Amino acid sequence: MSVILVFLLVIAGFAGWWLSHQRLMAKPWLEQGVIGDTIGLEGSTLPTAKIGLGVFLAVVGCLFALFTSAYFMRMALSDWQALPLPRVLWFNTSVLVLSSIALQCASVAARRGQIDTVRLGLATAGLTALAFLIGQLVAWRDLTADGYLLTANPANSFFYLITGMHGLHILGGLVGLSRTAAGAWNGARPARLRLSVELCAMYWHFLLFVWLAIFALLAGWAASFIEICRQLLT
Amino acid sequence: MVDTTPADAIPPAEVAEMELYHPHSWWTKYVFSQDAKVIAIQYSATATAIGMVALVLSWMMRLQLGFPGTFDFITPEAYYQFITMHGMIMVIYLLTALFLGGFGNYLIPLMVGARDMVFPYVNMLSYWIYLLAVLVLVSSFFAPGGPTGAGWTLYPPQAIMTGTPGGQDWGIMLMLVSLILFIIGFTMGGLNYVVTVLQARTRGMTLMRLPLTVWGIFTATVMALLAFPALFVACVMMLFDRALGTSFFMPAIVEMGEQLQHGGGSPILFQHLFWFFGHPEVYIVALPAFGIVSDLISTHARKNIFGYRMMVWAIVGIGALSFVVWAHHMYVSGMHPYFGFFFATTTLVIAVPTAIKVYNWVLTLWRGDIHLTIPMLFALAFIVTFVNGGLTGLFLGNVVVDVPLSDTMFVVAHFHMVMGVAPILVIFGAIYHWYPKVTGRMLNEAMGQFHFWVTFLGAYLIFFPMHYIGLMGVPRRYNELTDMTVMTESAHNLNAFISIMAFLVGFAQVVFLFNLIWSIRHGREAGGNPWRATTLEWQTPETPPAHGNFGKELPIVYRWAYDYSVPGAKEDFIPQNVPGSFGSSREPA
Numbered sequence: 001m002s003v004i005l006v007f008l009l010v011i012a013g014f015a016g017w018w019l020s021h022q023r024l025m026a027k028p029w030l031e032q033g034v035i036g037d038t039i040g041l042e043g044s045t046l047p048t049a050k051i052g053l054g055v056f057l058a059v060v061g062c063l064f065a066l067f068t069s070a071y072f073m074r075m076a077l078s079d080w081q082a083l084p085l086p087r088v089l090w091f092n093t094s095v096l097v098l099s100s101i102a103l104q105c106a107s108v109a110a111r112r113g114q115i116d117t118v119r120l121g122l123a124t125a126g127l128t129a130l131a132f133l134i135g136q137l138v139a140w141r142d143l144t145a146d147g148y149l150l151t152a153n154p155a156n157s158f159f160y161l162i163t164g165m166h167g168l169h170i171l172g173g174l175v176g177l178s179r180t181a182a183g184a185w186n187g188a189r190p191a192r193l194r195l196s197v198e199l200c201a202m203y204w205h206f207l208l209f210v211w212l213a214i215f216a217l218l219a220g221w222a223a224s225f226i227e228i229c230r231q232l233l234t
Numbered sequence: 235m236v237d238t239t240p241a242d243a244i245p246p247a248e249v250a251e252m253e254l255y256h257p258h259s260w261w262t263k264y265v266f267s268q269d270a271k272v273i274a275i276q277y278s279a280t281a282t283a284i285g286m287v288a289l290v291l292s293w294m295m296r297l298q299l300g301f302p303g304t305f306d307f308i309t310p311e312a313y314y315q316f317i318t319m320h321g322m323i324m325v326i327y328l329l330t331a332l333f334l335g336g337f338g339n340y341l342i343p344l345m346v347g348a349r350d351m352v353f354p355y356v357n358m359l360s361y362w363i364y365l366l367a368v369l370v371l372v373s374s375f376f377a378p379g380g381p382t383g384a385g386w387t388l389y390p391p392q393a394i395m396t397g398t399p400g401g402q403d404w405g406i407m408l409m410l411v412s413l414i415l416f417i418i419g420f421t422m423g424g425l426n427y428v429v430t431v432l433q434a435r436t437r438g439m440t441l442m443r444l445p446l447t448v449w450g451i452f453t454a455t456v457m458a459l460l461a462f463p464a465l466f467v468a469c470v471m472m473l474f475d476r477a478l479g480t481s482f483f484m485p486a487i488v489e490m491g492e493q494l495q496h497g498g499g500s501p502i503l504f505q506h507l508f509w510f511f512g513h514p515e516v517y518i519v520a521l522p523a524f525g526i527v528s529d530l531i532s533t534h535a536r537k538n539i540f541g542y543r544m545m546v547w548a549i550v551g552i553g554a555l556s557f558v559v560w561a562h563h564m565y566v567s568g569m570h571p572y573f574g575f576f577f578a579t580t581t582l583v584i585a586v587p588t589a590i591k592v593y594n595w596v597l598t599l600w601r602g603d604i605h606l607t608i609p610m611l612f613a614l615a616f617i618v619t620f621v622n623g624g625l626t627g628l629f630l631g632n633v634v635v636d637v638p639l640s641d642t643m644f645v646v647a648h649f650h651m652v653m654g655v656a657p658i659l660v661i662f663g664a665i666y667h668w669y670p671k672v673t674g675r676m677l678n679e680a681m682g683q684f685h686f687w688v689t690f691l692g693a694y695l696i697f698f699p700m701h702y703i704g705l706m707g708v709p710r711r712y713n714e715l716t717d718m719t720v721m722t723e724s725a726h727n728l729n730a731f732i733s734i735m736a737f738l739v740g741f742a743q744v745v746f747l748f749n750l751i752w753s754i755r756h757g758r759e760a761g762g763n764p765w766r767a768t769t770l771e772w773q774t775p776e777t778p779p780a781h782g783n784f785g786k787e788l789p790i791v792y793r794w795a796y797d798y799s800v801p802g803a804k805e806d807f808i809p810q811n812v813p814g815s816f817g818s819s820r821e822p823a
Contacts, residue, residue, distance in 0.1 A: 079498030
């Protein structure tokens with residue numbers, strides 16, 4: 001459970017930092033009048049949707065941290081046999097990186113009002129994300145073909161489970177992305193379009209980060225890293 | 235006295251208006267509504283309905299325990315199904331949904347001075363997914379093999395094996411799917427509650443001016459957002475084990491002489507995941523109760539809450555601490571002694587912020603102008619009950635005491651007092667308190683008195699003897715207690731007594747439900763602010779509040795939520811949106 005505790009520690013640190021800016025030492029019974037003029041006391045200046053997405057990503061992060069925790073705990077048992085990662089994952093990773101870059105470009109273009117670039121970026125991101133999903137399915141097929149079935153070993157089970165869960169999140173992202181794209185083609189208001197492109201980019205970067213972490217986990221690097229940390233500590 | 239801004243100088247329209255979705259038809263107004271108030275009522279009604287099912291299930295259990303062998307239809311399997319569904323419904327589908335989905339939806343936008351939740355559409359989806367989760371849960375009663383009988387903790391491996399009701403039938407699958415749906419739906423709602431508190435507070439409503447109700451619900455929601463994923467992970471993995479034959483939790487097992495295909499899994503892993511959710515869950519239910527009860531006490535004692543800052547810090551502190559105590563539910567699962575020591579320590583440390591809260595409630599009452607209204611009666615009953623339940627928690631938090639008591643009725647009595655009866659008392663108090671705002675009419679006083687006294691005294695008559703028979707060694711989870719040495723004559727009599735009391739208390743809830751329905755039409759007209767309270771929900775132009783809550787202009791907040799009996803003021807309360815200082819003499823002590 002140490003992974004999830006570390007994750008929560010990060011969240012708690014962030015929450016603590018935020019709370020420390022909220023005048024928690026104030027004595028509200030002595031203060032009258034409007035005191036919200038100080039920036040930040042009446043909510044952030046960031047768009048509400050971004051805050052909402054941020055909170056949601058924290059929840060998603062928590063979910064994957066818990067899967068990771070479970071992974072490490074199960075891994076410690078004797079029947080664990082690591083499986084060889086299919087090569088196609090490297091390709092998938094680069095495609096997902098591309099997808100993220102495309103959305104970043106789209107988001108920059110949206111800020112500058114270049115609608116054509118925005119459309120190009122959105123289309124590229126959508127197609128590459130689809131390619132990623134197909135690539136993941138290919139990885140599953142390869143593993144199955146090589147006899148690494150879901151139930152054969154917990155390492156296999158975790159592989160399918162975690163990649164599947166990540167794929168579902170990408171799929172959900174694609175729904176959002178297609179709505180954004182529909183807006184980009186049907187002439188949504190620039191401010192609105194910009195916000196939704198930025199939200200997509202945020203979500204994509206986060207899922208890319210999650211994927212890299214998962215990749216490291218499934219490849220066994222995360223375990224070696226933690227082993228090194230443990231040795232340093234003891 | 236700090237009066238930071240001249241009151242008249244602030245133009246009210248500075249707060250950004252929200253884009254509200256305006257309903258066009260009966261369907262979008264009352265059924266697929268995006269108005270948080272309607273969603274709140276939908277949540278509450280659904281939770282109450284499913285809660286009644288759980289109440290009936292508890293009657294069934296008490297029939298069996300009080301009068302063993304009398305009722306043929308309560309087979310051992312049925313008994314375990316009743317236990318499981320009763321626990322699961324009460325903890326998750328009733329308490330969590332009612333506090334966060336019900337009170338959260340109704341009170342957050344009104345109390346922070348917002349027109350609605352920030353993502354109304356997602357909020358609506360949240361309710362419908364919750365309803366779907368409830369329907370899936372209910373459907374398991376009609377599925378082949380009936381609902382799961384694995385106990386509300388659903389411990390593997392037994393949860394998905396043949397001997398457990400629903401283990402190899404549909405029961406456990408439907409249970410897991412229902413929980414997964416609930417978590418998805420809750421996450422949608424939870425995002426709304428958190429972001430609304432963060433972003434939609436009206437002008438002048440700083441965090442330190444929020445009513446404690448909002449603090450409680452806010453912190454509980456943050457906790458729930460971080461804790462429910464653990465249950466989600468556990469459910470998904472168990473679903474894989476059950477449906478696809480993986481071995482996340484399932485060790486190698488021989489069942490009925492046959493080797494199962496599972497092997498090597500760790501049931502303890504499930505317990506860690508489950509209790510990583512399960513313990514914060516206790517406080518997810520308790521923190522809103524803490525918050526609400528603070529407001530009830532302050533309002534009905536006509537006195538400002540004592541130690542507001544401490545109350546806020548304690549809420550946040552309890553929320554943080556509750557994530558590092560989960561393994562105290564696993565003392566009997568076997569663990570390294572140092573772990574036990576660590577978790578016992580963190581468990582006992584939580585008593586500190588909790589005790590601060592109790593002291594502050596009592597000190598708020600001290601020399602207050604106490605009105606023994608029904609909400610106040612329930613609030614007072616809560617304090618007593620929570621202290622009683624909390625004290626036995628100190629027993630059970632210690633490893634050496636917990637180990638012998640863990641499988642006895644003592645534990646049942648403890649958690650029913652602390653997370654069953656106590657929060658339910660607050661829910662009742664809150665309903666009596668806010669019903670006039672929701673419907674415009676007061677609940678009937680006489681029926682309310684009857685409901686309170688029967689519920690309060692009855693709950694004690696149920697659970698006090700239960701502590702006692704627990705200490706005698708009467709085990710929990712057993713459906714038949716006839717032939718055991720610990721079951722003396724007096725233990726049997728006590729059990730029968732408890733059962734009769736349980737029926738009585740249950741009957742009082744029927745009276746309460748009748749009151750809820752009857753008073754919509756026949757209750758006394760309440761007016762906008764019957765309790766003469768300060769918080770914003772009582773200052774709406776219409777009662778019940780209309781769509782958009784506050785008419786044309788959002789209120790501006792000039793003071794904290796607890797300006798009761800301010801010396802020099804004309805009335806004994808000053809609403810949060812009334813400007814100016816009243817020559818108060820409240821200087822720092």
